[in-house]
Amino acid sequence: MFDPYKVREDFPILKRKINNHPLIYFDNAATSQKPRQVIDAIKEYYEQHNANVHRAVHTLSLEATELYEEAHGEVAKFIGARSMEEVVFVRGTTEAINLVAYSWGLKSLKQGDEVLVTLMEHHSNIVPWEILSKIKGFKVKYLDVNNDGTINHEAFKEALSPKVKIVCVTHVSNVTGVINDVKLLAKIAHENGALMLVDGAQSIPHIPVKVKDLDCDFLAFSGHKMLGPTGIGVLYGKREILEKMEPFHGGGEMIREVSFNPKTRKCTISWNDLPWKFEAGTPNICGGVGLMAAVKYLKTLGMENVKAHECTLTEYAMKRLKECEKTTVYGPQDSTIKCGIIPFNIEGFNSHDVALLLDSYGIMIRSGFHCAQPLHQKFKLSSSARASFYIYNTKEEIDSFIEALKEIEQSL
Amino acid sequence: MNAETIVQEYIARIEEACGAEKDFIVHFKYDKKDEAMAKILKKAKVEKTVAKIIFDLTYGNFSFRLYATGKVIFKKIKDKNELYKVLSDLLL
Numbered sequence: 240m241f242d243p244y245k246v247r248e249d250f251p252i253l254k255r256k257i258n259n260h261p262l263i264y265f266d267n268a269a270t271s272q273k274p275r276q277v278i279d280a281i282k283e284y285y286e287q288h289n290a291n292v293h294r295a296v297h298t299l300s301l302e303a304t305e306l307y308e309e310a311h312g313e314v315a316k317f318i319g320a321r322s323m324e325e326v327v328f329v330r331g332t333t334e335a336i337n338l339v340a341y342s343w344g345l346k347s348l349k350q351g352d353e354v355l356v357t358l359m360e361h362h363s364n365i366v367p368w369e370i371l372s373k374i375k376g377f378k379v380k381y382l383d384v385n386n387d388g389t390i391n392h393e394a395f396k397e398a399l400s401p402k403v404k405i406v407c408v409t410h411v412s413n414v415t416g417v418i419n420d421v422k423l424l425a426k427i428a429h430e431n432g433a434l435m436l437v438d439g440a441q442s443i444p445h446i447p448v449k450v451k452d453l454d455c456d457f458l459a460f461s462g463h464k465m466l467g468p469t470g471i472g473v474l475y476g477k478r479e480i481l482e483k484m485e486p487f488h489g490g491g492e493m494i495r496e497v498s499f500n501p502k503t504r505k506c507t508i509s510w511n512d513l514p515w516k517f518e519a520g521t522p523n524i525c526g527g528v529g530l531m532a533a534v535k536y537l538k539t540l541g542m543e544n545v546k547a548h549e550c551t552l553t554e555y556a557m558k559r560l561k562e563c564e565k566t567t568v569y570g571p572q573d574s575t576i577k578c579g580i581i582p583f584n585i586e587g588f589n590s591h592d593v594a595l596l597l598d599s600y601g602i603m604i605r606s607g608f609h610c611a612q613p614l615h616q617k618f619k620l621s622s623s624a625r626a627s628f629y630i631y632n633t634k635e636e637i638d639s640f641i642e643a644l645k646e647i648e649q650s651l
Numbered sequence: 652m653n654a655e656t657i658v659q660e661y662i663a664r665i666e667e668a669c670g671a672e673k674d675f676i677v678h679f680k681y682d683k684k685d686e687a688m689a690k691i692l693k694k695a696k697v698e699k700t701v702a703k704i705i706f707d708l709t710y711g712n713f714s715f716r717l718y719a720t721g722k723v724i725f726k727k728i729k730d731k732n733e734l735y736k737v738l739s740d741l742l743l
Contacts, residue, residue, distance in 0.1 A: 258720050589670070589672050589674065589726075590670060591668045591670065591672070591674050591676060591724055592716060592724060595676070595716075595718055595720075595722055595724060596705070596718070598718075598720060598722075599704060599718060599719070599720045606668065606670070607668055607669035607670040608669045608670055610669075612669075615670075615671075621670055621671035621672050622668075622669070622670025622671060622672060650701040650702075650705065
């Protein structure tokens with residue numbers, strides 16, 4: 240039985256008071272808080288097992304290597320990948336998408352080709368493609384979204400053509416919380432000969448996701464939004480595609496051999512096996528260990544339970560927000576097609592005012608563009624306030640949030 | 652004291668918020684916030700106050716909102732240089 244009150248006991252930070260109020264953390268789409276289990280795993284790693292990984296023979300290095308590889312395996316099982324070879328550890332979603340852009344795109348994209356993205360993408364799923372398009376001369380094509388922030392599947396089909404080589408779509412919008420049917424989009428993309436990259440930054444922490452079911456070619460996500468530490472993230476890629484790709488960064492770890500020929504005075508280089516081919520240099524070992532602890536924690540809770548809890552909170556918050564007469568909520572009003580992210584504005588205040596005012600009540604939310612300026616332009620918004628929920632949030636916290644909003648409305 | 656010294660004495664951080672508004676959020680140092688707020692309230696004109704938690708203020712052509720938590724949101728400021736000038740005037 241999922242019990243958010245019991246879950247809260249695992250999060251030391253939730254005992255804090257901010258501005259003399261109990262901390263209410265509603266900025267989970269930006270980053271999540273960390274349970275004791277993750278904090279302890281990191282502490283234990285540095286106190287008991289710290290060493291560099293691979294190619295060393297001593298005991299500590301063996302322990303560190305086993306932990307780091309086990310972390311890849313745990314993540315692979317969590318997302319339903321065929322093996323750990325399909326799981327590359329990176330710094331986060333942004334680096335994962337950049338890896339695909341440069342390692343796959345630099346070789347595979349050319350003038351006349353198109354990369355299809357949607358208007359709801361986070362900047363990290365737009366900017367790498369725009370930068371690369373300047374080098375390779377291909378076009379970044381933007382798919383408009385419906386007025387409620389959902390994708391029109393017919394428009395998606397029409398946007399596809401043999402020119403489109405890759406479709407890059409977020410699974411869950413970081414602004415509206417809309418859940419895209421990426422399984423269907425991947426099917427349509429594949430029927431048109433395009434690869435499918437899914438930005439899973441806002442989905443992997445919140446809903447059950449299996450890559451085999453989605454049949455996406457790439458999936459990018461961050462550890463820190465799913466209870467793990469910052470600086471660690473994942474790129475999943477289908478093995479057959481990753482094998483054909485060139486490395487992203489060069490250095491130690493990612494090579495099998497660098498053989499110098501004294502006659503030609505040149506080096507012959509061969510790449511390491513997957514996934515190490517894409518993990519140049521000493522990796523974020525401790526980050527991997529922390530991510531593994533986060534994955535185990537989420538698995539213990541059960542991702543279906545996580546999803547159900549957030550659905551309950553979202554539905555409750557959406558219902559109660561109707562009591563706030565000067566508050567406008569953006570995106571779909573149907574809470575069943577979205578995750579626990581609610582963008583809103585209060586008449587007479589800009590979003591930063593709202594965030595600062597809520598801060599004085601101990602309520603942490605985000606304000607601004609949320610790195611999704613094109614979607615704000617589509618909604619004709621100069622910015623928005625955003626509340627986002629996770630496993631440790633409760634209905635009582637939403638009640639406090641609503642009461643604070645009502646007081647802010649009345650302060651005008 | 653020059654503008655930079657004054658700003659360094661009172662201000663912990665300045666954030667340029669994203670959004671079309673281009674607001675600047677100024678966070679006062681915790682142990683200096685009461686002194687900073689007192690100085691600002693002495694120099695700026697209080698247009699409106701909400702329970703002495705929020706103060707809508709004007710100073711010359713600039714309007715801004717001061718929070719009792721030790722934060723100020725400046726709107727329609729051209730750039731950081733202009734912000735530094737206003738802040739140093741207010742905090743001198």
